[in-house]
Amino acid sequence: MRPENYQAKSQPPSNEYELNFGPNHPGIEGNYAFKVKLNGDEVLEARADAGYLHRGFEKLMEGRLWIQNIALVPRICVPDPVPMEVCYSLAIEEIGGLEVPERAQWIRVMHLEMSRLAAHLFAFGGHAATTGMYTPMFWGVADRDLVLDRFEELTGGRVYSIYNIPGGVRRDIPDGFLERLSSLLDYLESRLPDYDNLFFTNQVFVKRARDVGKMTQEQALKWGVTGPNLRATGLAFDVRRDDPYLVYDRIEFDIPTEPGGDALSRNLVRRAELKQSIHILRQVIDRLPSIKGPIRCPIPNPLAWNVPAGEAYTRVESSKGELAYYVVSTGGDKPYRVHVRGPSSMHAVQVLENLAVGCRLEDIAQIMFSLDACPPEVDR
Amino acid sequence: MSKELNIWLDNLLEDIESVQFKRKSSRRVRVDVASEALPALLELLQGHASYVHLSAISCVDWIADNEFELVYHVWSYETRSLVSAHTRIPRDPGVYLSIYDLYQPAAFFERDIHEMFGVYFEGSPDMGKFILTEWDGPPPMRKDFDSEAFVNQTFSWEQYHPQWLKDIEEQGGGITTRPEDVR
Numbered sequence: 342m343r344p345e346n347y348q349a350k351s352q353p354p355s356n357e358y359e360l361n362f363g364p365n366h367p368g369i370e371g372n373y374a375f376k377v378k379l380n381g382d383e384v385l386e387a388r389a390d391a392g393y394l395h396r397g398f399e400k401l402m403e404g405r406l407w408i409q410n411i412a413l414v415p416r417i418c419v420p421d422p423v424p425m426e427v428c429y430s431l432a433i434e435e436i437g438g439l440e441v442p443e444r445a446q447w448i449r450v451m452h453l454e455m456s457r458l459a460a461h462l463f464a465f466g467g468h469a470a471t472t473g474m475y476t477p478m479f480w481g482v483a484d485r486d487l488v489l490d491r492f493e494e495l496t497g498g499r500v501y502s503i504y505n506i507p508g509g510v511r512r513d514i515p516d517g518f519l520e521r522l523s524s525l526l527d528y529l530e531s532r533l534p535d536y537d538n539l540f541f542t543n544q545v546f547v548k549r550a551r552d553v554g555k556m557t558q559e560q561a562l563k564w565g566v567t568g569p570n571l572r573a574t575g576l577a578f579d580v581r582r583d584d585p586y587l588v589y590d591r592i593e594f595d596i597p598t599e600p601g602g603d604a605l606s607r608n609l610v611r612r613a614e615l616k617q618s619i620h621i622l623r624q625v626i627d628r629l630p631s632i633k634g635p636i637r638c639p640i641p642n643p644l645a646w647n648v649p650a651g652e653a654y655t656r657v658e659s660s661k662g663e664l665a666y667y668v669v670s671t672g673g674d675k676p677y678r679v680h681v682r683g684p685s686s687m688h689a690v691q692v693l694e695n696l697a698v699g700c701r702l703e704d705i706a707q708i709m710f711s712l713d714a715c716p717p718e719v720d721r
Numbered sequence: 722m723s724k725e726l727n728i729w730l731d732n733l734l735e736d737i738e739s740v741q742f743k744r745k746s747s748r749r750v751r752v753d754v755a756s757e758a759l760p761a762l763l764e765l766l767q768g769h770a771s772y773v774h775l776s777a778i779s780c781v782d783w784i785a786d787n788e789f790e791l792v793y794h795v796w797s798y799e800t801r802s803l804v805s806a807h808t809r810i811p812r813d814p815g816v817y818l819s820i821y822d823l824y825q826p827a828a829f830f831e832r833d834i835h836e837m838f839g840v841y842f843e844g845s846p847d848m849g850k851f852i853l854t855e856w857d858g859p860p861p862m863r864k865d866f867d868s869e870a871f872v873n874q875t876f877s878w879e880q881y882h883p884q885w886l887k888d889i890e891e892q893g894g895g896i897t898t899r900p901e902d903v904r
Contacts, residue, residue, distance in 0.1 A: 392852040399837075400861060400868055562773055562798075565826030576798075583801050584748055654749070654794055654805055656776070667779040667792065682777035682794075690829050720852055 356380050362705060364393045371419070373689065373709075373716035379702060387697035387705075389690045395720040402679045407433060408506065408643035410676065415501040417681055418715045420463050423456035424659035426505040429679070431586060432668035433507040435653035442635045445509035446587045451522075451625045452495070452504065453587075453657070454618045458529065459488040460660035461611045461618070464713045468608060469540055471706040472549045477540040484532060491522055509637025519626045526619050526626075533616065541612050550605040554696040554708035557602055564695065565687040568662025569614060570712055572598045573606035580658035594621050604711035611713070614660075647674050661685055661713050683718025690719060748802045756817065759808045763793060763823055766806075771799040775820075778830035780838050784864040787812045789840055793820070810840070819845035837862035 363374035372393035378386040398417055402410045414429045415422030427449055434441060441449075466481020489499040494515055496502035504511050540546055556566070558574040571578060577596040581589040597613030599606035640646065650672040656665040662684025669678040689712070696708050740762065741753040754762050766772040772795040781790040786809075793806040810817050819842040820827045831842040832851050839860035841848065850856075859866050 390854075392854050395852045397861065397868070404869070563825055565775060565824075567774075578798060583798075584796075584803070654776075654779075654792075654803065656803075663776065665777055665794070667777065667794070669781055678779075678781045680777065680779040682779075686829055686833075687826055691825065 357385065360702075363390070366706060371716035373714070373719070375693075375697070375705065377697065377702070377705065382701045382703070384697050384700055384702065384705065387694050389694055389719075391690070391716065391719045393720065394717045396717075398721045399679055399681060402676055404675065406644065406674055407646055407648055407676060410679070411506055412501075412503050414681075415503065416717070417721060418659070418661075418683065418685075418718050419500065420715060421456055421460035421660045422501055423452050423505070424657045424664050425681075426502065427453060427587075428655050428657045428664055428666045429668070430505050430507045431655040431657070432653040432666045433648060435655060436651040436668065436670050437507065437640075437648050439508050439638055439640065441509050441587075442638055443588070444513075444629070444632045444634045445636045447625055447629050447632055448510050448514060448636065449505055450587050450589065450592065451622060451629070452502070452510075454621045454625070455488055455491060455522075457618045457660045458615060458622075459485045459492075460713075461615050462488070464660070464710070465536070465540065465608055465611055468550075468604075468707065468710040469546065471710050472546055474540065474543070474545065477536065480532075480536070480539070484529060487525055487528070491518075491525060494518060494521070506637065506643075508640045509635070511637075513636050514629070519629060522622065523626050526622055529615070530619055533612075536612070541609065546608075547605060550608065550707065550711065551601070551603060553604045553700065553704050554711055555601070555603040556692070556696060560695075561602065564692045566662070566692055567684050567687070568658065568660070568713075569610045570607055570662060570688060570692075572596065573610045574602040575600045580656050580663055584656055586655070586657060592621055592624055604707055607711045607713075645674065647672055648676075659684060661715055661718070662688065681718070681721055683715065683721070685713075685715045685718040688712040689714035689716060750802060750804045752804055752806045754806055754808050756808045756810050759791075759793070759806060760818055760820055760823070762806060763795065763820055766795055766797075766804060767823055770797065772797045772804060774798065775824035775826045775830075776803065778827060778834065780834045780840060780862075782812070782838060782862065782864045783809070784812070789815060789838060791817065791834075791840075795824075815840045816843060817841070818843055821845055836860065839863065 357378060357380050360377050360379055361374060362377050364372040374390040374393065376388045376390055377384050398413060401413060405413065410429065411426060414425040417425050462481040462485040466478040469477035492502060493499045495518060496504040556574060558576055561571050561574045575598050577598050579596045582596060594617045597610055597617065599609050648670045650670055652667070652669045654665060654667045656663055664684055665682040667680040668676055671677045693709060693712060693714065697705055700708060740758065743751045745751055752762070774796040776794040776796050779792040783790055788809045789812055790807060790809050794803060796803045817840060819831055821831070821844060828846050831845040832847055834840050835842060835848050836851055836853055837860055861868065
């Protein structure tokens with residue numbers, strides 16, 4: 342029962358074979374493929390194959406008004422969309438010389454840290470699933486949903502907020518929001534020991550993730566690694582502290598690091614960052630009520646807004662690493678050029694290709710998730 | 722330490738000819754450099770001024786000037802400052818040198834720019850297709866590529882007008898105005 346054009350191909354006897362890993366597999370938050378060459382279970386060569394989520398955002402943005410693009414940018418990274426809005430708005434504010442009111446800056450910090458919490462809960466849950474542990478995944482996703490409830494209350498959207506606009510934020514926080522956020526933080530903090538017991542100190546995970554996908558600090562710097570993945574190699578670098586934006590220079594927080602550089606260290610850094618984000622949010626809750634004033638500065642009619650000619654390169658620390666926007670204006674009502682530098686454009690391509698070599702087939706998904714790679718950031 | 726390095730950088734950039742340099746803020750420096758001098762400048766920044774992190778390479782199509790602008794954003798973990806080195810190359814033939822030897826992350830950005838703008842980087846490890854695997858048209862991020870016109874030429878709106886929609890429209894519902902009539 343063979344097709345008519347079937348011809349058997351003779352090959353020399355070998356244990357090597359090629360495998361198409363993806364575009365749909367449990368290792369990644371989206372569609373992303375990997376072509377791996379294997380000898381038995383050992384990976385000899387790996388090539389990333391992107392493009393399954395390419396929607397041409399950069400081209401689309403050139404054809405839309407400055408303000409319309411706010412609805413486009415969060416879609417570039419589904420698990421952590423808020424930094425996209427903020428980074429794009431920061432660039433327009435820099436070009437247009439807009440002064441964001443202090444209250445709006447604090448609200449943005451609150452929004453960003455909530456997004457970081459949601460993204461890290463998603464990331465460690467996803468990583469657990471790649472090692473066959475499904476309970477942490479359900480817990481992570483369920484607790485992330487509670488953060489999404491607060492997003493919905495604050496912005497009207499559960500995932501894509503479209504809340505941070507050039508000049509400030511769209512509306513002020515609802516009455517009683519900070520109390521509800523505070524009780525959510527209490528709940529999430531009380532869950533951290535449970536996560537530890539179930540996942541972060543669980544020997545099933547620890548033994549599985551130790552020394553998997555290991556890189557040294559030197560390699561990490563050479564490959565352009567940023568964010569939690571870089572901090573997991575022992576370098577305490579964080580855009581929030583070292584290249585501060587908004588009011589991060591007035592907030593106290595630690596930069597957790599781990600020395601290992603492996604999948605375990607990367608998860609432990611994210612675990613420590615959950616605590617730091619809760620700590621930052623509590624400071625915002627303390628200080629926000631005393632900061633009065635407008636939530637955005639006056640901007641021209643956004644439907645006929647010619648942003649002055651200029652260019653800006655703005656960076657923020659997203660949950661995945663360094664996110665940057667290069668925006669060029671020629672004085673028109675639409676951007677002339679927007680370039681999105683997603684942290685995953687390094688992590689999901691070169692870093693992953695390098696780390697996969699020498700590992701076993703069953704660890705590829707784990708390495709991918711430990712890097713917290715977000716394919717739409719690569720494809721854009 | 723960091724202040725001294727910054728002063729050193731200022732002096733260095735003022736000394737080099739064909740380099741225009743502008744401090745935009747305490748942590749942002751803009752450098753405009755001729756395309757022949759850019760690899761040397763980056764080598765200097767990386768080797769002597771600790772700018773070891775290539776944050777991104779951005780490409781801008783200045784079609785009116787018939788030029789591409791390439792912007793190399795490099796970050797120093799020591800001095801905590803970002804240098805954006807701008808250079809322009811002629812749009813035709815659109816060939817430039819790869820900086821992969823200096824910064825490995827350049828491979829991704831150069832491949833991306835080659836795919837989206839058609840700029841060829843000599844010495845880059847892989848100039849093959851990556852994101853637009855099944856695309857054989859012109860590089861889509863060029864300003865002379867009009868995606869809307871391309872869609873209208875390539876696809877027919879009628880093709881997406883199935884029988885069930887016609888049935889609904891006969892009863893007065895559905896998409897009653899076609900997209901091209903709205904525009």
